[in-house]
Structures are given as structure tokens and as C-alpha cells.
Amino acid sequence: MSQSYDRGAVEDFGRWTEFSAGMWAWILHKFTGWVLVGYLFTHIAVLSSAMQGGAVYTETIQTLEGLFVVRVMEVGLLAAAVFHILNGIRLLMVDLGIGLEAQDRSFYASLVITGAIVVASVPTFLSGLGGGA
Amino acid sequence: MSTQPQDAETEQPAEEAEEAEPESEHQQRRMAEKARRAEERARTREKRDRVAEDEETYHLRVFRYDPDVDGKGDPYFDDFHVPYEQGMTVLDALIYARDHYDPSLTFRHSCQQAVCGSDAMFVNGRQTLCCKTQLNELDEPVRIEPLPHQEVVKDLVVDMEHFYDQMEAVEPYFQAIDTPEVEDLEEQRQSRENREKIKMSTRCIWCAACMSSCNIAAGDNQYLGPAAINKAYRFAMDEREEDEVKEHRMNVLADEHGVWRCQTQFSCTEVCPKDIPLTEHIQELKREAVKESLKFW
Amino acid sequence: MAEEYRSFERGGTGWFLQRVTAAFLVVVLAFHFFNLHFLNHAYEVTFAGTEARMSDVGYFATMWLFLVTATFHGVNGVYNALINQGLTGTTKRVVQVVLGVAGLLLIVQGTRVAMAMSTLI
Known part of the structure; x- marks a missing residue:
């Protein structure tokens, strides 16, 4: 044994077709987590406009809400939040030792419900566009 | 070496020599029979070769x-x-x-x-x-x-060294402080319920499939990994070990690189060839560790 | 004392608090989204409306707790993700400090913003 070979992490994305449900759940949970924590900082930054007076605050929010891109990103944020909540509930159950044998099905259920809620919310999230700013 | 195969071998030439001498109907019949058998043998051999050719x-x-x-x-x-x-x-x-x-x-x-x-x-x-x-x-x-x-x-x-190191880290052996007096009892009995509880965890064969499947063990080299934690579970949950021993075991497990690193991806549970509910055991130990700590609050 | 129950400080606290905040956040985040996109439309938000909401003691307290728990949950989540990658030594210490400061700043700024929005303080 003069030498050995380190193949690195083989679960890198090149092998995504071989990932199991639990692995996907973890990847998506982590990804949506990054999105949400990123948004949290952004959110407080935007709301900080309130410190320069009510008019600036109202103006900032209404301008941003008048942008189509912002609305689309909000739908994305909703998707991330809903999935993180639902999968979070799934993970809390797993932590409590409840329904471990159904962990794959509960992940698929989280995905389906997230999809349904997001699709159903699109009209609300895009309503009033163009009216504001 | 047995002499039997040798006997069988020496028998044949003798038979043939006998056949060569007198010409009789009996002998012709035997020759015909022999030829027929040879032909049959050749046929079966041919058949076998054909099967081998288009074999799956x-x-x-x-x-x-x-x-x-x-x-x-x-x-x-x-x-x-x-x-x-x-x-x-x-x-x-x-x-x-x-x-x-x-x-x-x-x-x-x-x-x-x-x-x-x-x-x-x-x-x-x-x-x-x-x-x-x-x-x-x-x-x-x-x-x-x-x-x-x-x-x-x-x-x-x-190279399995690292895997074995992690297994050793959880002291994978029974260590009760009080062993029964020899006169009293020869066996250290365990209740049926307790045996049932740890049954699955005892099935580990140290194959390292779980450790290899674990995404976290791949990233954090210090993480104990599913096999070692399961091994610790097998002893921590064994009622015959005293509370002090269990506390010691929980201390090892509650390390930052112990049970907390498990992200419940279920990869280990899915690949375990012995169907050990690894994730379930790790989760139970997490709850146990939190409970132990909350007790003192 | 701390020595004796060290195990709880070594990862257990973080794990436990991550779960406790998660349970709280599941409810409050869902409420927050519903409140500001369905009950009140985000594009109709004005300072007056925000001020009216934030001047209710219960709402103000909930939102401030929301800020604190979300910051902890988020920052601790990021920290865990990095630890899972096998972070050790000085890098780990640096990450701890950076994330801790970032979280603290966020809470301070969030609190200032909340006070500016409310007539309570």
C-alpha cells in the first residue's frame, strides 16, 4: 500500500439521478434555508426605509411592488417558505420519532402541497400590478 | 488418497482387452451398444456447447x-x-x-x-x-x-482504518460496573423487552456501507457516523449497564461531532444490508441527550 | 457546574433551540405570509397601515420575537451547514464570530426599524 486514491465526494451533483428522497429533502431544505436567510437580511434592509419617515417607506414598498420582477421573486420566496415550512414539520416529526417509515412519502407530499399552494397563490401575488407605481 | 478411482481406471483397459479376443454375437452387441453410447455422449456435449454459446x-x-x-x-x-x-x-x-x-x-x-x-x-x-x-x-x-x-x-x-477508529471511539463493548457474584448467578440477565429494544442494533456487521452513504460523514471527518452511533446505542440502551456508564456513553455521543451532525437524510437506513433502523436510533439518542441535559435545569 | 453538564453546550443546545424556534417559526411565518399577501395586499402597504399594526402590543411582540427567532434559526442553520462541511480550528472560530456579529446587527437594526414603525415606543 504505497499510495491510495481519494475519489472525493461522489454524491456531487453529477450523480443526482441516484439521490434518494431523504437526500433530496435535505438538499431542498438547505437551499430554501439559504434563500430565506438571505431574504431575511434583505427584508430588514428594505423595511429600514421606515426610519427615514413614513413617506419614504410607503414610496419604497409601492415602487418595489410595482415591478414585475419583484412579484415573480415573491412567488419564488413563497415557494421556498412553504416548502421549508412543510418539510420543517416533516423534520420535526422525524426528530420526535414519529412516522419514520413514511419519511419518503411525507417528502413527496410536501412537494405536492407546496406546488399546489404556489400555483393557487399566483393570481394573488400578481394582482394590482401596474396600478400602484 | 483413496484407491477407488484407480480401481475404476484399471478396470477399463482389462475389459477392452477381453473384448478384442473372441468374436461372438455377444461381443458385437456390446460393440454396438458402446458406439451408441459414444454417439449419445457426443450429442449431449454438442448441446451443452450450444447452450454455452447463446448463454445469458x-x-x-x-x-x-x-x-x-x-x-x-x-x-x-x-x-x-x-x-x-x-x-x-x-x-x-x-x-x-x-x-x-x-x-x-x-x-x-x-x-x-x-x-x-x-x-x-x-x-x-x-x-x-x-x-x-x-x-x-x-x-x-x-x-x-x-x-x-x-x-x-x-x-x-x-482503507477501513478511519471507520474502525470511529467504531473504537464509542467503546463498542459491554462494560457493567457491577457484575453478579459467581455464587448468585452465572449469567447477567437482560429482560426480554430490553433485548427486543436493542435487537436490531446488535445486527451490525461493520461493513461500513452506512458510513460510506452518509453525506455528513463525507464532509465532517470527525463525525462518528451511523455505525458507531448505532453501536453506542446498543450499549447505552442496554439496561445491564449502570447509569454512570450510560452517562459516560452519552457524553461521547453528545459531542458536537456526535449525534447532532445527523441530518436525517436516511441514506444510512436505506443502504444498511441488515435493515438496522439507524436514523431512528440516532434520533432516539438525540432526544435522550436533550432529556438528560434538561433534567438538571 | 458547566463542566459537569458540558454535553448540552457541545451542540445539544443549538440542536434543541433550532427545533424550538422551528416550531414557533412554522406558525408565525405562515401567519406573516398570509397576513401581508392575502389579508392585506403587499402592494397596498402604506406606512399608516404598518404603523397601525405595529402599534398593537401583541402584534409588536410577536413580530419582534419573529425577528429574533428567525435570525437565530437562520444564522444557526448556516453555521450547521458549514460545520457539516468539516469546518475546524481558526476558520470555524472566524465563522462563529462573523455569523454572531451579523445576527446581532440584524436584531439591533430590526428592533430599531420596529420602533420607528410603532407608536408604542
Whole structure:
């Protein structure tokens, strides 16, 4: 044994077709987590406009809400939040030792419900566009 | 050496010599019979060869690496076409390939019945024990690689040192402070319920399939890993060990690189060839550790 | 004392608090989204409306707790993700400090913003 070979992490994305449900759940949970924590900082930054007076605050929010891109990103944020909540509930159950044998099905259920809620919310999230700013 | 086969051999020439001498109807009949038998034998041989020709073969793609041989220091894949027999496992196919095609093909195996735990490999992207994986359940080509996240020593052989270190770290042996007096009792009894509780955790065969499948163990080298935590579970949950011993065990497990690193991906539980509910055991230990700490608050 | 129950400080606290905040956040985040996108439309938000909401003691307290728990949950989540990658030694210490400061700043700024929005303080 003069030498050995380190193949690195083989679960890198090149092998995504071989990932199991639990692995996907973890990847998506982590990804949506990054999105949400990123948004949290952004959110407080935007709301900080309130410190320069009510008019600036109202103006900032209404301008941003008048942008189509912002609305689309909000739908994305909703998707991330809903999935993180639902999968979070799934993970809390797993932590409590409840329904471990159904962990794959509960992940698929989280995905389906997230999809349904997001699709159903699109009209609300895009309503009033163009009216504001 | 037995003399029996020799007897049988010497018998034949004697018979033939006898046949050559007198010409009789009896002898002609025997000659005809002999010819007929030879013909039959030839026919069956021909038939067997024909079967062998269009026999079902399995296509294996095997990871090869040998740092000691020029040109093999860079990993590559070798193809083997192994004739299939009913009930053939991945290990059987590897043994066939080694014995018939390439004696340098290296892999660990011993009992061939899922007890010794030496032939865990990465087959078609999944950690599995080769001796309990049927070939006909796999898509071709069957891709056979050494366990991921462990250094490859040669071909399908990986360095298990780190895995064994983690196993040792949890003191994988029974250690009760009070053992029963010899006169009182010869056995240290365990209740049936307690035995049931730890039953699955005792089935570990140290094959390292779980450790290899664990994404966190791959990133954090200090993480104890599913096998070691399960081993600790087996003793921490054993009622015959005193509270002090359990506390000591929980201290090891509650380390930052202990149970908390588990992200409940269920990869280990899915690949365990012994169907040990690893994630469940790790989760139970997390709750146990939190409970222990909350007690003092 | 701390020595004796060290185990709880070594990862257990973080794990436990991550779960406790998660349970709280599941409810409050869902409420927050529903409140500001369905009950009140985000594009209709004005300072007057925000001020009216934030001047209710219960709402103000909930939102401030929301800020604190979300910051902890988020920052601790990021920290865990990095630890899972095998972070050790000085890098780990640096990450701890950076994330801790970032979280603290977020809570301070969030609190200032909340006070500016409310007539309570």
C-alpha cells in the first residue's frame, strides 16, 4: 500500500439521478434555508426605509411592488417558505420519532402541497400590478 | 488418497482387452451398444456447447486502480462479460471474473453469506453487500466501484482504518460496573423487552456501507457516523449497564461531532444490508441527550 | 457546574433551540405570509397601515420575537451547514464570530426599524 486514491465526494451533483428522497429533502431544505436567510437580511434592509419617515417607506414598498420582477421573486420566496415550512414539520416529526417509515412519502407530499399552494397563490401575488407605481 | 478411482481406471483397459479376443454375437452387441453410447455422449456435449454459446451473460463495469503498476495508477473501468447462472450474486460474478479473466482483480470477501461484512461495495450507485445482491435485479452494465468516501487501496479495496477508529471511539463493548457474584448467578440477565429494544442494533456487521452513504460523514471527518452511533446505542440502551456508564456513553455521543451532525437524510437506513433502523436510533439518542441535559435545569 | 453538564453546550443546545424556534417559526411565518399577501395586499402597504399594526402590543411582540427567532434559526442553520462541511480550528472560530456579529446587527437594526414603525415606543 504505497499510495491510495481519494475519489472525493461522489454524491456531487453529477450523480443526482441516484439521490434518494431523504437526500433530496435535505438538499431542498438547505437551499430554501439559504434563500430565506438571505431574504431575511434583505427584508430588514428594505423595511429600514421606515426610519427615514413614513413617506419614504410607503414610496419604497409601492415602487418595489410595482415591478414585475419583484412579484415573480415573491412567488419564488413563497415557494421556498412553504416548502421549508412543510418539510420543517416533516423534520420535526422525524426528530420526535414519529412516522419514520413514511419519511419518503411525507417528502413527496410536501412537494405536492407546496406546488399546489404556489400555483393557487399566483393570481394573488400578481394582482394590482401596474396600478400602484 | 483413496484407491477407488484407480480401481475404476484399471478396470477399463482389462475389459477392452477381453473384448478384442473372441468374436461372438455377444461381443458385437456390446460393440454396438458402446458406439451408441459414444454417439449419445457426443450429442449431449454438442448441446451443452450450444447452450454455452447463446448463454445469458452479464456486463460488469468494474473500477480498477493499482498504484504499484505502471498505467494503472489512474483509475479506469474494466468490462467483464460473465455467464449468468440462476441465483448469481454480484460477488459470484466478481469471483468468476477474477478466476476466469483477470487474476489481478482485487476485492475483499469471505463468508459470502452477509455475515462477515467484508464485501460492501458501490454497485450501480448504491452501497450494498455484493454477496446478498442478486445480479438479475440490476440494470446493465452493472457498475461496481469501491465504497465512496474511503481511500481506495487497490481496485475495490478501500482503507477501513478511519471507520474502525470511529467504531473504537464509542467503546463498542459491554462494560457493567457491577457484575453478579459467581455464587448468585452465572449469567447477567437482560429482560426480554430490553433485548427486543436493542435487537436490531446488535445486527451490525461493520461493513461500513452506512458510513460510506452518509453525506455528513463525507464532509465532517470527525463525525462518528451511523455505525458507531448505532453501536453506542446498543450499549447505552442496554439496561445491564449502570447509569454512570450510560452517562459516560452519552457524553461521547453528545459531542458536537456526535449525534447532532445527523441530518436525517436516511441514506444510512436505506443502504444498511441488515435493515438496522439507524436514523431512528440516532434520533432516539438525540432526544435522550436533550432529556438528560434538561433534567438538571 | 458547566463542566459537569458540558454535553448540552457541545451542540445539544443549538440542536434543541433550532427545533424550538422551528416550531414557533412554522406558525408565525405562515401567519406573516398570509397576513401581508392575502389579508392585506403587499402592494397596498402604506406606512399608516404598518404603523397601525405595529402599534398593537401583541402584534409588536410577536413580530419582534419573529425577528429574533428567525435570525437565530437562520444564522444557526448556516453555521450547521458549514460545520457539516468539516469546518475546524481558526476558520470555524472566524465563522462563529462573523455569523454572531451579523445576527446581532440584524436584531439591533430590526428592533430599531420596529420602533420607528410603532407608536408604542
